[in-house]
Amino acid sequence: MLFFMNERDSIKTLIRSTILGKQDFNQAAQALFLYQKEHNILYGSFCELLADRFSHSFPFLPVEFFKNHEVKTGTFEAETVFTSSGTTGAITSRHFVKETEWYTFTFTETFRKAYGNPEDFCFLCLLPSYLERSGSSLVFMAENLIKQSRNNDSGFYLHATDELIALLHKNSQQKIPTVLLGVTFALLDLAEKHTLRLGDSIVVMETGGMKGRRKEMTREELHGFLTQKLGVKTIHSEYGMTELMSQAYSKGNGLFFPPPQMKVVITDINDPFQVLPNGKTGMLNIIDLANIDSCAFIATKDLGKVYEDGSFEVLGRYDHSDVRGCNLLIA
Numbered sequence: 001m002l003f004f005m006n007e008r009d010s011i012k013t014l015i016r017s018t019i020l021g022k023q024d025f026n027q028a029a030q031a032l033f034l035y036q037k038e039h040n041i042l043y044g045s046f047c048e049l050l051a052d053r054f055s056h057s058f059p060f061l062p063v064e065f066f067k068n069h070e071v072k073t074g075t076f077e078a079e080t081v082f083t084s085s086g087t088t089g090a091i092t093s094r095h096f097v098k099e100t101e102w103y104t105f106t107f108t109e110t111f112r113k114a115y116g117n118p119e120d121f122c123f124l125c126l127l128p129s130y131l132e133r134s135g136s137s138l139v140f141m142a143e144n145l146i147k148q149s150r151n152n153d154s155g156f157y158l159h160a161t162d163e164l165i166a167l168l169h170k171n172s173q174q175k176i177p178t179v180l181l182g183v184t185f186a187l188l189d190l191a192e193k194h195t196l197r198l199g200d201s202i203v204v205m206e207t208g209g210m211k212g213r214r215k216e217m218t219r220e221e222l223h224g225f226l227t228q229k230l231g232v233k234t235i236h237s238e239y240g241m242t243e244l245m246s247q248a249y250s251k252g253n254g255l256f257f258p259p260p261q262m263k264v265v266i267t268d269i270n271d272p273f274q275v276l277p278n279g280k281t282g283m284l285n286i287i288d289l290a291n292i293d294s295c296a297f298i299a300t301k302d303l304g305k306v307y308e309d310g311s312f313e314v315l316g317r318y319d320h321s322d323v324r325g326c327n328l329l330i331a
Contacts (some may be wrong), residue, residue, distance in 0.1 A: 001016075008074065008292070011031060014032075014242075015289045015292060018260055019109050021113075029289060030186060032292070033058050036295060036296060040071070040295060043059075043071070043073070050273075054273060057267075058177070058297045060267075060286075061295050061298055066093035066095060067093050070096075073294060073295070074097045074098075076293065080140075082094070082140070082242050083133075083134075084134075085133065102290070102292070103141075106245045106246055107247060108248070110246055111247075111249075111280050113259055113260070114249040114257070114259070116177070118148040119148055120150070121149055121177045122151035122177065123151075124153070124157055125182070126164075126181070126182035130183065142181060145179075151176070153171075165194060171201060172201055175199075176201060176204045178199055178203065179203045180202060180204045181205050184208055187204065188225070188226070192223060194229075199230045200233070203236050204235050207297070209240050225252075233252075234252030234253070235252065236252065241300070243253050244286065245290035255311045255313060256313070256314065257310070257311050258311075264284055264306050265287065265300075266282040266284065266285070268282050269283055276308055278308050281304070283304075283318060284304045284314065301317055302315075304316060
């Protein structure tokens with residue numbers, strides 16, 4: 001057991017260096033793959049089943065496994081369990097988090113690399129549906145960023161629209177760096193009722209999804225309406241999942257830039273073992289090295305493209321259940 005703990009500490013140090021941009025991604029990914037293949041019983045069995053199929057990449061565990069299994073590397077008592085949102089009665093994903101401190105370190109450094117020190121921002125959060133349930137990793141992140149902020153106005157503004165608008169006007173006029181973080185339907189509600197001119201100091205960031213509250217819109221329709229009504233040049237976006245420790249941010253045009261510990265690989269829709277070249281549309285597979293204690297190699301149900309500079313685009317969800325090579329492996 002002592003050897004195992006020392007091995008984990010060594011891996012954690014390696015990944016920490018990668019998050020800070022001081023370690024080569026490929027070397028860290030290979031080390032983590034070997035570690036999880038040995039100490040994650042589920043992922044190790046998955047790799048053995050597919051040993052002859054993945055010749056150009058790592059085996060990617062279908063994200064659905066987080067609904068039906070405890071995806072853990074090693075044996076531990078989780079400090080918290082993040083759960084995905086879902087309709088009543090639906091099976092939701094569970095992410096067993098060994099150390100919340102590690103998650104905090106990961107999203108803090110990811111935000112810092114994309115935008116700057118969280119202490120210097122005012123965070124104004126509109127996250128209904130997330131606040132109405134327990135186990136949201138997004139709410140955990142928002143709460144922690146609010147705590148890190150030195151601005152006393154940072155907080156959740158679920159039922160305080162007038163106060164929120166007043167703060168947005170004040171911060172815009174005083175050029176106070178501000179992130180308006182909102183679930184998509186809440187930002188639409190705000191924009192439909194109020195026309196604002198927020199300016200460059202306000203980052204409007206949507207987290208995606210209508211959560212059944214509204215009719216789905218294309219990204220172009222959504223961002224076009226929000227930029228016009230809120231008076232900003234671009235709409236920023238956050239790409240994150242319950243099953244991931246890391247986030248990727250877009251500062252406009254739907255292009256997400258992953259942090260140093262994340263990489264996106266595109267595979268063919270009908271053949272999850274076929275890696276596609278840059279610019280081709282296929283399934284998004286994510287390597288998130290911060291997932292030390294779960295699984296770092298995940299096949300999502302999102303469609304997208306990867307570009308030469310490492311950025312990626314999310315084109316929607318692939319809801320067909322019969323994806324060959326994946327669905328038959330889910331118990």
